[in-house]
Amino acid sequence: MTDKPLVIALCPDLMMRSRIESGLDIAGYRLRVVGGPVRLAEALADETPTCLFIDLEAGDDAIALIVRLCTDDATGNIPLAAFAGHTREDLINAAREAGANPVVARGQAAMGPGKVVTNAIAARTQ
Secondary structure (H helix, E strand, C coil), X not given: CCCCCEEEEECCCHXXXXXXXXXXXXXXXXXXXXXXXXXXXXXXXXXXXXXXXEECCCCCCHHHHHHHHHHCCCCCCCCEEEEECCCCHHHHHHHHHHCCCCEEEHHHHHHCHHHHHHHHHHHHHC
């Protein structure tokens, strides 16, 4: 068992998973990646993460999922960051309105996932 803080990411994209995992490992986090909402619920039943990291393009219901996560008693206090392609301003804005903070472009999430997660944690504790 490791004492690194856990991040659970919903991200079905294999290349993005690899980039996030590498960046979070360097930043001192461990990562558990799930491919969909059902697996996310199972992961949350197993462990309480330090942060959630959601790919907004992982499915049609990403915004509804964020609303549920941010308003649920069990998960509402867990920092939640999200990302989408830079052209998906609709998703980015909707995720912010739903409670994700920060919401960043996919490239930013890939290049600096540790910073994104750290910012999410800081935003939740303010």
